[in-house]
Amino acid sequence: MYQDLLMLLPPRSVVFDEPMANHTTFKIGGPVDALVIPQSIYELKTTLEYCAAKQVPWLVFGAGSNLLVRDKGIRGVAIQITQLNSIQICGQKVYAEAGVMLSELAYAAASFNLSGLEFAEGIPGSLGGAIVMNAGAFDGEMGKVVSEVEAITPTGEHKVLSRSQVGFGYRQSVFQHNDYVVVAARLVLKDDEEPAIVARMKAYAARRWEKQPLEYPSAGSVFRRPPGHFVGPMIEALGMKGYSIGGAQVSTKHAGFIINNGGATAEDVLQLIALIQEKVADQYGINLQSEIRVLGEP
Numbered sequence: 001m002y003q004d005l006l007m008l009l010p011p012r013s014v015v016f017d018e019p020m021a022n023h024t025t026f027k028i029g030g031p032v033d034a035l036v037i038p039q040s041i042y043e044l045k046t047t048l049e050y051c052a053a054k055q056v057p058w059l060v061f062g063a064g065s066n067l068l069v070r071d072k073g074i075r076g077v078a079i080q081i082t083q084l085n086s087i088q089i090c091g092q093k094v095y096a097e098a099g100v101m102l103s104e105l106a107y108a109a110a111s112f113n114l115s116g117l118e119f120a121e122g123i124p125g126s127l128g129g130a131i132v133m134n135a136g137a138f139d140g141e142m143g144k145v146v147s148e149v150e151a152i153t154p155t156g157e158h159k160v161l162s163r164s165q166v167g168f169g170y171r172q173s174v175f176q177h178n179d180y181v182v183v184a185a186r187l188v189l190k191d192d193e194e195p196a197i198v199a200r201m202k203a204y205a206a207r208r209w210e211k212q213p214l215e216y217p218s219a220g221s222v223f224r225r226p227p228g229h230f231v232g233p234m235i236e237a238l239g240m241k242g243y244s245i246g247g248a249q250v251s252t253k254h255a256g257f258i259i260n261n262g263g264a265t266a267e268d269v270l271q272l273i274a275l276i277q278e279k280v281a282d283q284y285g286i287n288l289q290s291e292i293r294v295l296g297e298p
């Protein structure tokens with residue numbers, strides 16, 4: 001199916017029946033009918049035009065670090081934008097394409113003596129995904145450093161959104177509620193010295209390794225933080241640390257993470273999420289919301 005994409009795109013940009021487990025940090029997910037990895041904005045637009053003309057369902061993703069793809073996979077076209085990954089730096093201003101990885105961007109900024117992305121270095125996502133999720137850590141978040149976002153609408157129109165138009169909130173942005181593809185962003189950073197910036201990044205990384213189960217596949221914190229509460233300690237108090245369903249396990253290091261302990265299916269993870277939600281609702285009267293985006297055929 002969708003073999004006619006090869007009449008529009010070079011073979012290196014399209015893979016058919018590709019397991020999404022190969023493209024998510026959870027290492028979980030059934031096959032997508034067609035995975036397009038555009039090498040240029042032209043190829044991205046061509047793919048969107050194809051999907052619109054043929055009424056093919058499509059979605060876009062970055063590093064797959066906040067995704068749980070269901071076991072039956074994805075029907076239609078998944079567009080991974082990680083090959084759109086150039087970075088330009090001039091003074092305190094950074095222009096980067098959405099597919100650049102946050103760690104690379106943070107180190108590139110540091111090498112130009114620019115501070116402001118230290119918090120992002122250990123987040124294993126792309127710039128685009130981080131903008132969509134308003135990713136944050138250690139008192140930093142994307143909304144504090146992004147000044148403008150460039151996006152393409154499903155009809156191929158180019159849009160430039162100011163920071164206020166992006167509507168950054170706690171793990172929120174307007175891009176969670178529209179069909180735009182984020183293609184690039186402008187950031188404004190602050191002057192500092194590279195050694196001091198790198199030292200902060202290393203200190204943050206050490207804290208992550210101490211507290212988070214980075215040695216296992218996961219999609220990071222599973223739940224959004226309810227106001228006034230911390231999810232990890234609540235789950236721990238329920239005695240669920242280490243609790244498993246199939247290959248999915250509540251991390252013994254950080255109960256806010258579910259890890260793939262080997263061979264986990266999306267169904268295992270979804271059942272574990274539902275069980276945690278039920279127990280937290282019973283015990284604390286709080287409805288935990290998933291931060292992880294669940295995609296694919298139910």
Ligand SMILES: Cc1cc2nc3c(=O)[nH]c(=O)nc-3n(C[C@H](O)[C@H](O)[C@H](O)COP(=O)(O)OP(=O)(O)OC[C@H]3O[C@@H](n4cnc5c(N)ncnc54)[C@H](O)[C@@H]3O)c2cc1C
Pocket residue numbers: 025059060061062063064065066067081098122123124125126127128129130131132133134135136137175180181182183212214218219220221293
């Ligand atoms: C070990 C670990 C630690 C983590 N730590 C943190 C943390 O400290 N703070 C934090 O906030 N998050 C954290 N995360 C979660 C995740 O890394 C972030 O949410 C990250 O920003 C997601 O980026 P991504 O490129 O992987 O997005 P994906 O997972 O690929 O996609 C996330 C969502 O964004 C959409 N999307 C992605 N790219 C685009 C685009 N270009 N245009 C339009 N929509 C797009 C997708 O459709 C999906 O809905 C962690 C994850 C892991 C595995």
